Amino acid sequence: MIERRKTRQIFIGNVAVGGDAPVIIQSMTNTDTADVEATVAQIHRLQEVGCELIRVAVPDLEAARALTEIRAQIDLPLIADIHFDARLAVAAMEHGAQAIRINPGNLGGREKLALVVAAAKQHRVPIRVGVNSGSIEKDLLQEHGYPSPEHPHALIESALRNVALLEEQGFHELKISIKSSDTLTTIAAYRQLAQVSDYPLHIGVTExxxxxxxxxxxxxxxxxxxxxxxxxxxxxxxxxxxxxxxxVGYELLRSLRIRERGPELISCPTCGRTKIDLFALAEQVEARLQTMESPLKVAVMGCVVNGPGEAREADIGIAGGHGVGIIFKKGKIFKKVAEEQLLPVFLAELEQLEQENKRSS
Known part of the structure; x- marks a missing residue:
């Protein structure tokens, strides 16, 4: 049983982060933020598969001003990603950003940081202090060296230094991230940071x-x-x-039994007994599952000989053979179908099962 580290709780829009809230999955758009139509379309696609917080780059004032229109067309809390320019951080909040991601130390000094903090207080916007291995202050690199699994101290000290800059101005609605592109450095850094800070942590491996x-x-x-x-x-x-x-984020949480969203797909790696295009079949089934919400267990198996038995725990499954396939439920054959009709019939059964689960929940 996993015991979550107890952290402070903040709110980004209506989404609780930290405390007793679930682990939240977020992403970042890769569109030109000033292109409102493209950005909104991508955010809608992300929301369909379960994204709960969305971050957008704000490289200029045009992008900052676009946030008003973007926010009006989406349901997800909107986070603005800012680098170096305090004016953009303030403008982003004025135009609807519900959180900002900054590195306080590279905004141009305490006076400019004070402007950002004042705007954050006014608009009730939490701040994520984001430090990466490539953005650490020179004096910390000289003192501690470049972050490594054995010595991640520069990352941690940079984060705590920047958090202190905000705390000195009476601001505590914070979330911290300290990312490295190295897996072991990331693990070591977050482990140590978790021992000395109770702010909520955003975790990830950068690049x-x-x-x-x-x-x-x-x-x-x-x-x-x-x-x-x-x-x-x-x-x-x-x-x-x-x-x-x-x-990937949801599958990761599912594998640890932390959170489940939608069906779980079980599929075999194929072998010489496989007589159908299982790769294409699995991909098409998986694409449909991404838009479903019921916590079903769905199997796509390569042969009718072993498929139902190997996936007997599946709520519903499919297996192919010589020109004919089967649909099975809980390990028992439910229906035999001609190969060319296997996928559409299976998807129809899957949809019916989804509706039954919704009615009973």
Missing amino acids: AGGLIAGTVKSSVALGILLYEGIGDTLRVSLTRDPVEEIK
Whole structure:
């Protein structure tokens, strides 16, 4: 049983973060924020698969001004990502950002930071203090060296220093992240930070890579941290469509039995007995499952010989053979179907099962 680390609780819009709130999954758009139509469309796609907080880049005033129109068209709490420019942080909050991500130390000094804090207090906007290995102050690098698994101290000290800048101005609605592109450094840094701070933590591996490398690195680091009760929000950073980040995030939480959203897909790796295009079949079933909410267990198996038995715990499953396939429920054959009708019939049965679950819940 995982025992969550107890943290302070903040609210980003209507979403609770920390305390007794569930671990929240978020992502970041990769559109031009000033392109309102494209940004809103991507946010809607992310929300469909379960994204709960969304962050957008604010590189200029045009992007900051676009936040008003974006927020009017979405339901997710909107976070503005700011680098170096205090004016953009203030403008983002004035135009509807419900949280901001900054590195307080690179905004141009205490006076400019004071303007940001004043705006955050006025608009009741929490701040995420975000420190990456590549953004650590030079004096901390000289003192501690570049962050490593054995010595992640520069990351931690940078975060605490920047948190102190905000606390000195009476601001405590904070969340912290300290990311590295190295898996072991990320784990070591968050472990140590969790021992000295009770602010909620956003966890992730920065610049993790593409779908395979990024998924593996993020799953290892975040899985270990979450198993130890560390982490209040997370992002699986992938060089990929951000929708994939949400899918991986939920599968990660599901694997640790922390949270479940929608059906779980069980599928076999294929072998010489497989006589159908199982890869395409599994992908099409998975695409449908992404839009479902019921916690079903769904199996896609390669052969009718072993499929139902190996996936007997599945609520519903499908297996292919020589020109014919079967649909099974709880390990028992429910229906035999011609191969060309297997997928549409299965999806119809899946939809019916989803509706039955909704009516009984």
